[in-house]
Amino acid sequence: MPSYTPPLRDMRFVMHEVLKVADEFKAIPKYGDADADTINAVLEEAGKFASEVTFPLNMSGDEEGCKLNKETHEVTTPKGFKEAYAQYVEAGWPALSCDPAYGGQGLPLVVNQCFYEMLNSANQAWTMYPGLTHGAYAALSTHGTDEQKQTYLPKMTSGEWTGTMCLTEPHCGTDLGLMRTKAEPQPDGSYRITGNKIFISAGEHDMAQNIIHLVLARLPDAPPGIKGVSLFIVPKFLVSKDGTLGKRNGIYCGGLEHKMGIHGNSTAQIVIDGASGWMVGQPNKGMQAMFVMMNAARLGVGNQSLGLTEVAYQNALAYAKDRIQMRSLSGPKAKDKPADPIIVHPDVRKMLLTAKAYAEGGRALSIFCAVLLDKAHYHPDEKVRKDSDELLSLLTPIAKAFSTDNGHIATNACMQVFGGHGFIKEWGMEQFVRDNRINMIYEGTNTIQSLDLLGRKVLGNNGATLKKFGKMVAQLVEEEGVNEKMAEFINPIAYLGDQMTKFTTELGFKGFQNPDEVGAAAVDYLRVAGHLVHGYFWARMAQVALREIAAGNTDPFYQAKLQTARFYFAKLFPETATLMRTARSGSKVLMDTDLALA
Numbered sequence: 001m002p003s004y005t006p007p008l009r010d011m012r013f014v015m016h017e018v019l020k021v022a023d024e025f026k027a028i029p030k031y032g033d034a035d036a037d038t039i040n041a042v043l044e045e046a047g048k049f050a051s052e053v054t055f056p057l058n059m060s061g062d063e064e065g066c067k068l069n070k071e072t073h074e075v076t077t078p079k080g081f082k083e084a085y086a087q088y089v090e091a092g093w094p095a096l097s098c099d100p101a102y103g104g105q106g107l108p109l110v111v112n113q114c115f116y117e118m119l120n121s122a123n124q125a126w127t128m129y130p131g132l133t134h135g136a137y138a139a140l141s142t143h144g145t146d147e148q149k150q151t152y153l154p155k156m157t158s159g160e161w162t163g164t165m166c167l168t169e170p171h172c173g174t175d176l177g178l179m180r181t182k183a184e185p186q187p188d189g190s191y192r193i194t195g196n197k198i199f200i201s202a203g204e205h206d207m208a209q210n211i212i213h214l215v216l217a218r219l220p221d222a223p224p225g226i227k228g229v230s231l232f233i234v235p236k237f238l239v240s241k242d243g244t245l246g247k248r249n250g251i252y253c254g255g256l257e258h259k260m261g262i263h264g265n266s267t268a269q270i271v272i273d274g275a276s277g278w279m280v281g282q283p284n285k286g287m288q289a290m291f292v293m294m295n296a297a298r299l300g301v302g303n304q305s306l307g308l309t310e311v312a313y314q315n316a317l318a319y320a321k322d323r324i325q326m327r328s329l330s331g332p333k334a335k336d337k338p339a340d341p342i343i344v345h346p347d348v349r350k351m352l353l354t355a356k357a358y359a360e361g362g363r364a365l366s367i368f369c370a371v372l373l374d375k376a377h378y379h380p381d382e383k384v385r386k387d388s389d390e391l392l393s394l395l396t397p398i399a400k401a402f403s404t405d406n407g408h409i410a411t412n413a414c415m416q417v418f419g420g421h422g423f424i425k426e427w428g429m430e431q432f433v434r435d436n437r438i439n440m441i442y443e444g445t446n447t448i449q450s451l452d453l454l455g456r457k458v459l460g461n462n463g464a465t466l467k468k469f470g471k472m473v474a475q476l477v478e479e480e481g482v483n484e485k486m487a488e489f490i491n492p493i494a495y496l497g498d499q500m501t502k503f504t505t506e507l508g509f510k511g512f513q514n515p516d517e518v519g520a521a522a523v524d525y526l527r528v529a530g531h532l533v534h535g536y537f538w539a540r541m542a543q544v545a546l547r548e549i550a551a552g553n554t555d556p557f558y559q560a561k562l563q564t565a566r567f568y569f570a571k572l573f574p575e576t577a578t579l580m581r582t583a584r585s586g587s588k589v590l591m592d593t594d595l596a597l598a
């Protein structure tokens with residue numbers, strides 16, 4: 001049976017010592033009260049909720065899964081899920097970062113992001129029910145009419161109603177322009193929606209009174225392709241003018257998918273049979289509104305893998321200290337025992353440190369992105385809002401794809417630490433691997449994230465936003481370039497920063513001549529960019545640790561941080577050289593292989 005301890009110390013380190021978030025929030029009037037003590041106190045309670053309420057339901061939820069009653073179309077979630085959700089609502093957790101205008105507590109989004117990391121460590125399947133509601137809330141608060149906001153947001157803020165995103169159809173997932181769901185205008189201003197959606201997470205359940213589906217569909221006169229897609233609110237139960245629930249709408253669960261992981265989350269086939277819907281935003285501009293939800297969800301998915309990386313690491317570490325097997329190559333270490341604990345073996349240490357480095361680097365990136373989101377929404381200075389938004393849009397595909405790929409590497413490595421026992425269910429390690437696997441697929445596969453990064457976010461604006469991140473790296477290099485103690489952390493990012501400019505220009509040039517060159521290089525490119533970003537945060541974390549040690553601070557946390565930074569730069573970061581080489585090898589070997597694939 002695995003265990004979980006919320007990584008509050010590391011969250012405080014990143015937020016207050018590295019990024020100094022409370023200082024950032026002083027400039028945002030809405031967050032005037034969000035000082036470090038308040039944030040820490042909230043996260044301490046949040047950690048208790050995750051570790052004491054949802055974590056104990058993780059393995060049982062996986063074992064039991066969700067059940068569909070085919071006659072009533074009702075879904076029953078695993079034992080305890082409903083009660084845990086009631087506790088979550090009762091304690092006011094859904095409202096944490098929501099707008100006080102709708103009953104929210106108005107805390108910074110970064111607080112919610114840290115809470116969700118812990119919830120994901122504890123139980124990703126459960127967390128997806130409330131998690132999707134935050135994305136739907138964001139889309140409605142940005143693109144909804146005043147009436148829609150007043151009708152839906154207070155109940156989503158309180159957690160009485162949850163949200164979903166209904167994009168995927170049996171014949172289209174990545175290419176949503178192929179979508180067929182229809183929306184016919186009705187005389188009362190509503191729309192009659194008809195179609196079939198599949199793979200809808202939290203699409204039907206017994207945890208909340210109502211489910212607010214955000215559905216993409218096509219108007220009768222819509223142009224073909226993605227430019228003819230509109231967004232609609234389609235509630236499970238219709239909502240009367242006074243906010244009370246009316247009759248059952250024609251949207252229901254026709255089946256549940258049997259899947260590799262996240263068994264406790266209902267992945268629903270959704271039948272939409274002449275349901276009433278209301279348009280969000282403008283006709284044929286549905287993707288604009290849906291992108292608000294998708295961007296929130298992409299950061300959320302990166303955070304899911306971060307959570308799983310952390311919990312897998314904690315359990316692998318405890319096991320490696322306890323399990324004795326063979327003697328250390330350099331002579332016995334536990335002489336009083338018949339063998340040494342496996343943590344003495346170099347490769348076991350490498351697996352553990354890989355997970356630790358990806359968890360801590362990923363946490364720095366996740367928290368940084370959430371602060372950018374806070375600034376992009378609420379900073380009083382328009383330029384800060386715009387800059388934050390641009391940087392966030394560059395980092396979002398990295399936070400999604402790099403974090404989830406790393407989650408795959410890390411959860412696998414942690415399972416490997418357990419040897420054969422990792423493969424056996426009772427230890428819980430194989431569940432972390434299975435649950436993580438979907439994170440690389442949904443919300444735009446990691447290939448699609450790479451194309452978004454290289455094609456749209458980098459080459460699409462001639463590298464302008466990438467240069468902004470490059471400037472942050474250059475500033476750190478300038479600050480610490482003469483500090484010998486920082487050389488081992490600064491030199492690699494300074495070198496890669498330089499290389500990145502040449503590498504990007506080269507790919508841009510090749511892509512201009514042949515677009516398949518971009519497609520062939522994108523996945524490797526994202527991983528190189530991911531290391532530049534992690535490398536930057538590791539250098540900043542090492543900088544703080546070195547300063548504390550120099551000032552006489554003897555807290556072993558700082559030595560551990562420094563050692564992990566050294567491991568990261570020695571063992572993980574150097575894969576960038578191979579990745580650049582494979583990216584440069586081009587598309588020809590892929591595209592001229594008809595015989596090999598025949």
Ligand SMILES: Cc1cc2nc3c(=O)[nH]c(=O)nc-3n(C[C@H](O)[C@H](O)[C@H](O)COP(=O)(O)OP(=O)(O)OC[C@H]3O[C@@H](n4cnc5c(N)ncnc54)[C@H](O)[C@@H]3O)c2cc1C
Pocket residue numbers: 165166167168171172173174175198199200201202259267438441442443444445446447448451519
């Ligand atoms: C458990 C689960 C939960 C989900 N939850 C939701 C949800 O809540 N709401 C929702 O709407 N959807 C949801 N999805 C759907 C998910 O987002 C899609 O499965 C995903 O976007 C991929 O679409 P697809 O399955 O149709 O694959 P396809 O689009 O058919 O892709 C197949 C392969 O081709 C690759 N590919 C496609 N186009 C390109 C290209 N241009 N260049 C390079 N490679 C390409 C893909 O990367 C992939 O490897 C969920 C899926 C699962 C399994």
